[in-house]
Amino acid sequence: MTRDAQRSGAGPLTQSFPTTGVPRLGRGVKLRYDRARERHVLLLPETVVVLNTTGTAILELCDGQRTVADIVDALRETYADVPEGQVVAYLAKLAERRHLEITDGD
Amino acid sequence: MEIDGPLGLLAELTYRCPLACAYCSNPVELAAYREELTTAEWQRVITEAAELGALQCHLSGGEPLLRRDLADLVRTAAEQGLYTNLVTSALGFTAARAAELHDAGLDHVQVSLQADEPQLSDRIAGSPSFARKIEAARRVRELGWPLTLNVVLHRQNIDRVAEVLAAAEELEADRIELANTQYYGWAAVNRAALLPSRDQLAAAEVVVRAAKERLRGRMEIIYVIPDYYATYPKPCMGGWGARQLVVVPTGDALPCLAAHDLPLPAANVREHPLSWIWRDSPIFSAYRGTDWMQDPCRSCARREVDLGGCRCQAFALTGDATRTDPVCHLAPDHDVVEAAVAEANAASRPVELPLVARSFRR
Numbered sequence: 001m002t003r004d005a006q007r008s009g010a011g012p013l014t015q016s017f018p019t020t021g022v023p024r025l026g027r028g029v030k031l032r033y034d035r036a037r038e039r040h041v042l043l044l045p046e047t048v049v050v051l052n053t054t055g056t057a058i059l060e061l062c063d064g065q066r067t068v069a070d071i072v073d074a075l076r077e078t079y080a081d082v083p084e085g086q087v088v089a090y091l092a093k094l095a096e097r098r099h100l101e102i103t104d105g106d
Numbered sequence: 107m108e109i110d111g112p113l114g115l116l117a118e119l120t121y122r123c124p125l126a127c128a129y130c131s132n133p134v135e136l137a138a139y140r141e142e143l144t145t146a147e148w149q150r151v152i153t154e155a156a157e158l159g160a161l162q163c164h165l166s167g168g169e170p171l172l173r174r175d176l177a178d179l180v181r182t183a184a185e186q187g188l189y190t191n192l193v194t195s196a197l198g199f200t201a202a203r204a205a206e207l208h209d210a211g212l213d214h215v216q217v218s219l220q221a222d223e224p225q226l227s228d229r230i231a232g233s234p235s236f237a238r239k240i241e242a243a244r245r246v247r248e249l250g251w252p253l254t255l256n257v258v259l260h261r262q263n264i265d266r267v268a269e270v271l272a273a274a275e276e277l278e279a280d281r282i283e284l285a286n287t288q289y290y291g292w293a294a295v296n297r298a299a300l301l302p303s304r305d306q307l308a309a310a311e312v313v314v315r316a317a318k319e320r321l322r323g324r325m326e327i328i329y330v331i332p333d334y335y336a337t338y339p340k341p342c343m344g345g346w347g348a349r350q351l352v353v354v355p356t357g358d359a360l361p362c363l364a365a366h367d368l369p370l371p372a373a374n375v376r377e378h379p380l381s382w383i384w385r386d387s388p389i390f391s392a393y394r395g396t397d398w399m400q401d402p403c404r405s406c407a408r409r410e411v412d413l414g415g416c417r418c419q420a421f422a423l424t425g426d427a428t429r430t431d432p433v434c435h436l437a438p439d440h441d442v443v444e445a446a447v448a449e450a451n452a453a454s455r456p457v458e459l460p461l462v463a464r465s466f467r468r
């Protein structure tokens with residue numbers, strides 16, 4: 001582990017993917033509920049990502065089976081307003097940091 | 107005041123190690139750390155850390171594989187729901203050992219390499235080891251673990267950063283940390299031989315930037331900037347007693363892995379519960395927040411951003427842990443860092459300089 005890694009990997013997004021892509025958690029990434037913080041968290045070796053309700057809802061659907069389009073549909077069953085672009089952007093951001101892997105659906 | 111629990115426990119299980127890296131951040135007085143915690147004591151520490159709110163458990167050292175009970179400790183951490191990360195030189199990571207750790211529920215392995223090239227790697231490590239490290243790194247991937255490589259960068263290997271990155275790609279690493287040397291422990295002893303020149307850094311940074319672009323989404327590259335060349339210091343450990351809890355082989359708990367020699371009473375897990383150590387012990391309380399600061403930090407707009415830098419570096423370079431980290435260009439003691447940097451940039455200075463290998467006798 002590094003004591004204080006500077007992650008400047010965040011630059012402009014060059015990666016985009018179609019809504020037929022199938023997301024799942026990246027290798028070695030764990031999603032779990034943290035009782036102390038009363039939130040879901042993504043656990044990685046160097047990072048803890050504390051998730052909000054929406055983030056948790058999206059990530060619980062990233063099961064390596066559903067496509068991005070399926071995930072948006074599933075979210076729409078619970079939430080009134082689900083802009084597809086925002087879900088895609090959220091997933092792309094996580095994929096870029098390798099918290100998610102997105103494979104071709106076909 | 108309500109104090110948040112730690113995010114991570116860094117368990118330095120032993121300072122014993124088959125290698126002798128000249129850049130090793132372990133304390134110079136290695137012989138003082140022989141009375142290691144027992145298995146039961148470590149299991150209690152891990153359990154108490156989880157109860158305090160820790161989510162990650164980094165098993166490091168020294169070489170953690172030298173502890174025969176490593177798999178038992180991994181199992182305890184996994185049972186507590188902690189994310190378990192083995193930080194290793196990979197010496198001793200045999201097929202049998204790897205399988206045992208896999209069964210125990212180890213989540214992640216970080217392997218350190220000294221360079222991409224056998225001779226240089228072995229020279230920096232002070233011992234022939236490169237071939238076994240590469241073999242072990244492959245084993246990590248074969249067993250389905252994610253692979254993070256860690257390469258400590260310095261004067262004598264930074265010119266090969268392109269080749270290092272190519273080796274990481276070849277090994278299909280998920281992540282590589284290119285960590286410029288922090289000058290603690292043996293690295294402080296070897297500082298003059300390890301501090302790179304400004305030109306070396308500039309060249310390396312071009313390579314790293316291009317590689318980040320090229321490998322985006324395939325391999326994460328974490329570049330830890332060399333703070334001797336930075337304008338401002340880093341917020342060390344994410345804040346004193348804020349996120350990380352280090353426990354050394356003999357049970358002293360520290361807020362930073364370089365805090366061994368601070369002139370504060372030790373807080374040992376053999377004598378105190380971890381919750382008291384984290385919340386109330388003098389060593390964890392001393393530099394929490396910003397109240398301890400002197401000027402210029404006290405009245406600086408960045409005091410909440412970088413928290414005045416590293417207390418241990420301030421102590422090592424000035425003898426007073428409450429002074430501004432001398433790497434800050436505003437620090438009254440910045441001349442100490444400037445002098446070291448000037449020496450590293452002298453026109454006639456060779457790249458290869460003699461290194462003092464880490465050892466138990468000095």
Ligand SMILES: C[S@@+](CC[C@H](N)C(=O)[O-])C[C@H]1O[C@@H](n2cnc3c(N)ncnc32)[C@H](O)[C@@H]1O
Pocket residue numbers: 001123129130131132166167168169170193194195196216217218219256257258285286287288289290293
């Ligand atoms: C002290 S080592 C112990 C674990 C194991 N022996 C190893 O070297 O991987 C922990 C981590 O810190 C890194 N490291 C050691 N000395 C360092 C220094 N002076 N500055 C930055 N990182 C350092 C190592 O590369 C390793 O990834």
Ligand code: SF4
Pocket residue numbers: 123124125126127129130131132167168169195464
């Ligand atoms: S940095 Fe090198 S000498 Fe230090 S503990 Fe790790 S492998 Fe051993």
Ligand code: SF4
Pocket residue numbers: 338339402403404406407408409410412413414415430431434435436437
């Ligand atoms: S003076 Fe202190 S707070 Fe201000 S930038 Fe320097 S180290 Fe940070």
